[in-house]
Amino acid sequence: MTPPRTTPPRTHETQPETQTETRPETQPETQTETRTALPPPRHAALATRAVHAGRDDLADLGLHAAPLDLSTTYPSRDSRGEAERLDAFGAGEVPPGPPVYARIGNPTVARFENALAELEGCEAAVAFASGMAALSACLLAAVGAGKPHVVAVRPLYGSTDHLLGCGLLGTEVTFAEPEKAAAALRPDTGLVMVESPANPLLTEVDLRALAEAVAPVPLLADNTFATPVLQQPARHGARLVLHSATKFLGGHGDVLGGVVACDEEHARVLRQVRFLTGAVLHPLAGYLLLRGLSTLPLRVHTASATAAVLAQRLAGHPAVSRVYYPGLSHGRSAGQMAGGGALVSFETVGDPHAAIGAVRLITPAVSLGSVDTLIEHPASISHHILDPQARAANGISDRLLRMSVGLEDVEDLWDDLDRALRAAA
Numbered sequence: 001m002t003p004p005r006t007t008p009p010r011t012h013e014t015q016p017e018t019q020t021e022t023r024p025e026t027q028p029e030t031q032t033e034t035r036t037a038l039p040p041p042r043h044a045a046l047a048t049r050a051v052h053a054g055r056d057d058l059a060d061l062g063l064h065a066a067p068l069d070l071s072t073t074y075p076s077r078d079s080r081g082e083a084e085r086l087d088a089f090g091a092g093e094v095p096p097g098p099p100v101y102a103r104i105g106n107p108t109v110a111r112f113e114n115a116l117a118e119l120e121g122c123e124a125a126v127a128f129a130s131g132m133a134a135l136s137a138c139l140l141a142a143v144g145a146g147k148p149h150v151v152a153v154r155p156l157y158g159s160t161d162h163l164l165g166c167g168l169l170g171t172e173v174t175f176a177e178p179e180k181a182a183a184a185l186r187p188d189t190g191l192v193m194v195e196s197p198a199n200p201l202l203t204e205v206d207l208r209a210l211a212e213a214v215a216p217v218p219l220l221a222d223n224t225f226a227t228p229v230l231q232q233p234a235r236h237g238a239r240l241v242l243h244s245a246t247k248f249l250g251g252h253g254d255v256l257g258g259v260v261a262c263d264e265e266h267a268r269v270l271r272q273v274r275f276l277t278g279a280v281l282h283p284l285a286g287y288l289l290l291r292g293l294s295t296l297p298l299r300v301h302t303a304s305a306t307a308a309v310l311a312q313r314l315a316g317h318p319a320v321s322r323v324y325y326p327g328l329s330h331g332r333s334a335g336q337m338a339g340g341g342a343l344v345s346f347e348t349v350g351d352p353h354a355a356i357g358a359v360r361l362i363t364p365a366v367s368l369g370s371v372d373t374l375i376e377h378p379a380s381i382s383h384h385i386l387d388p389q390a391r392a393a394n395g396i397s398d399r400l401l402r403m404s405v406g407l408e409d410v411e412d413l414w415d416d417l418d419r420a421l422r423a424a425a
């Protein structure tokens, strides 16, 4: 067998546009006066930045590993100065100086935010307690700005679809095909929302075409499945890039978190929403997410290479009637993704539940993006919250299985899959 490629294709990392970083050179907690080490160059390859981003000041602090700060409050004897800084925090800014209170900001979480913003090619990032908390903040920001109408491109993550459909946060949704999104805009449209590749059929949407069609309404792209390793939606015109950090960014199945990478203007509003609603990311989660980012390129490229092999083999398996994988079942949008990703979906000829019951190495579980391979039945689990008509209209068949490929050896995974599929056929 050929081992999966672990080296990212350089061509995707040296695009001229990846070199035009707009991030501020100094971060609030950076002690510029005492700086002795120079930060790594901003134009370094993604694999390099994934290891160094958010850590520029560590050497000057006399540290190697990023510190974990669990403080809920911080000492301050200058109340007058603090009042001014609080006004700035209240406006969603990040003024220089020490933190004030854990719901306003935390240095460990800020490291993760700075690193993710850099990897997504955005000015800023704002972290939340979960992916759904991050999405809720984006929706509340739109409602707060008097633009509660959202145009959303299906298919979407099940809870996202449900949150938009039920209008709990005061939004009103119009679901539209990508080509019809522009026609669905209204004067009160605050957001256009899309996932690419989309859950669970891994359909790709041309992000640049969509962003241009709906401008000046901001496009919110959920980049959970692709990660910045395979695609950076902000470079294609998305103003807001959302992640369930619970998935690939954390990468080990032990952190719940969410994050939105965006321009500073949106970040200020999102920080205000976070401060007022309290949906903060726990510092330990921020610590683990920063640590997760350093191996993100390695994990995503390896899992993606294995997934591509498995998708190809599944397409020829007698117990499989259909395979969904970017670039395999449907054409990939030109140049948008640097690989097909770690998710493979397929329809079984036999009972999909029997196949799930028969896997031994692969874990039957919802979620994705972990070091180990997971498999689930979307109609019962991840997309159960949708009504059956919505599922059918979105092509989510009762025979569909969705697999999130991990870092196991490709032959071990294939043995397990092949055996389980034959047992179920």
Ligand SMILES: *Cc1c(COP(=O)(O)O)cnc(C)c1O
Binding pocket: 130, 131, 132, 133, 157, 160, 195, 199, 222, 224, 225, 243, 244, 245, 246, 247, 256, 257, 258
């Ligand atoms: C998991 C997921 C979410 C929700 O994230 P949580 O961290 O579970 O709140 C949103 N979008 C996508 C694509 C997801 O996979």
